Amino acid sequence: MSIELKNVSKKFGDVTAVNDVNFTVNDGELMALLGPSGGGKTTVLRMIAGLEVPTEGDIFVRGERVNEVPVQKRNIGFVFQSYALFKSMTVFKNIAFGLKIKKWKPSEAKARVMELLQLFGLDGLEHRYPHQLSGGQRQRVAIARSLAPKPSVLLLDEPFGAVDAKIRQELREWLVTLHHELNVTTIFVTHDQEEAMEVSNRIVIFSRGNLEQIGTPREVYEQPANEFVARFVGVMNVLDTEVVAGVARVNEMAFPAGGHADGMRLRIGFRPYAVQVSNDLALLPYRAVLRHTFFLGIMLRLELELPSGLIIRSRMTKEEYAQLGLTDGREVSFQIKNYRVLASEDARLAPELEASYHAPPTIGEHI
Numbered sequence: 001m002s003i004e005l006k007n008v009s010k011k012f013g014d015v016t017a018v019n020d021v022n023f024t025v026n027d028g029e030l031m032a033l034l035g036p037s038g039g040g041k042t043t044v045l046r047m048i049a050g051l052e053v054p055t056e057g058d059i060f061v062r063g064e065r066v067n068e069v070p071v072q073k074r075n076i077g078f079v080f081q082s083y084a085l086f087k088s089m090t091v092f093k094n095i096a097f098g099l100k101i102k103k104w105k106p107s108e109a110k111a112r113v114m115e116l117l118q119l120f121g122l123d124g125l126e127h128r129y130p131h132q133l134s135g136g137q138r139q140r141v142a143i144a145r146s147l148a149p150k151p152s153v154l155l156l157d158e159p160f161g162a163v164d165a166k167i168r169q170e171l172r173e174w175l176v177t178l179h180h181e182l183n184v185t186t187i188f189v190t191h192d193q194e195e196a197m198e199v200s201n202r203i204v205i206f207s208r209g210n211l212e213q214i215g216t217p218r219e220v221y222e223q224p225a226n227e228f229v230a231r232f233v234g235v236m237n238v239l240d241t242e243v244v245a246g247v248a249r250v251n252e253m254a255f256p257a258g259g260h261a262d263g264m265r266l267r268i269g270f271r272p273y274a275v276q277v278s279n280d281l282a283l284l285p286y287r288a289v290l291r292h293t294f295f296l297g298i299m300l301r302l303e304l305e306l307p308s309g310l311i312i313r314s315r316m317t318k319e320e321y322a323q324l325g326l327t328d329g330r331e332v333s334f335q336i337k338n339y340r341v342l343a344s345e346d347a348r349l350a351p352e353l354e355a356s357y358h359a360p361p362t363i364g365e366h367i
Helices: 041-049 091-101 106-119 135-147 165-182 193-199 217-222 227-232 318-324
Strands: 003-012 015-025 030-034 056-061 076-079 153-157 185-190 202-207 210-215 237-244 247-250 253-256 265-270 275-278 286-296 299-305 311-317 331-336 338-342 355-358
Touching (some): 003 041, 015 041, 030 193, 041 056, 041 076, 041 185, 041 202, 091 106, 091 135, 165 193, 185 193, 193 217, 202 217, 202 227, 210 227, 227 265, 237 311, 247 265, 275 311, 299 318, 311 318
Parallel strands (some): 076 153
Antiparallel strands (some): 003 015, 003 056, 202 210, 237 247, 247 253, 275 331, 299 311
């Protein structure tokens, strides 16, 4: 493994920014640290870099405990959200800065910089200054500068937060391609769920200093560890239900809840794609009015209002929508094809509090 955190905590006075965190990063992995502001993800990144010292616990880089190892001796590249390029230096000199500090031979340093200019699509820009570059170009220069000394680990703090949506998408795709070519162990911090899902091999999710879940994008989306993860990653319908005679009920909806005692309050969660909608009112068990349809490109998001006033969200392709002949204000039938009983954040390590359920197929639905 490339990096390991063991029981790492960080306090700033009486405030616990990171609480007893444990995880490993494999060689060549591209990992995202995801969470809301104040979740602890940037503090974790700074501790790995050596910019902060853990209050408790140990950090290992390639098997070596580095708690007291200074930044410059960790062989780690760090890219700040603000790029932190030297305004008075050209692109060439910015990229070569770390090589000069490490006393590379001028000929070897020049060859390394020219190699990176070509790799990063910056050919012909070596004599420009940062203010003469676009936001995307400045970000690529910042990453090239961090990679110039050939670090064993690359750390990126909100790497694409300062550019517009179109450039951000291009940089995401570019980072994935670059990672495949260089195979450098990379950790990046983001609060953008889509960015983490699209770019990383695995995601570490933080909230209020706690590590909530580690998993592949598919795992954290389809098998959220608790309600926080379910709500934070993607869109989730969450219902507050009460168990009566082995069934969790909320208004007109009922969910089998075997193993849970009567009177118990359960949080039921299901993704919009799990809500099957039909224009045949007799086909599916529940009825609702299609209150509003949101156009999302090839997908449509539907808001369904139940007779009780409860709102749930569904999702389907525009082709499915057209085939059903749906329009806002129309009454439809629906069912929940699968759902989960969600653990609370406080039960993040208690998987026995979770369950999942898959509804039987209906007419026309394949198993």
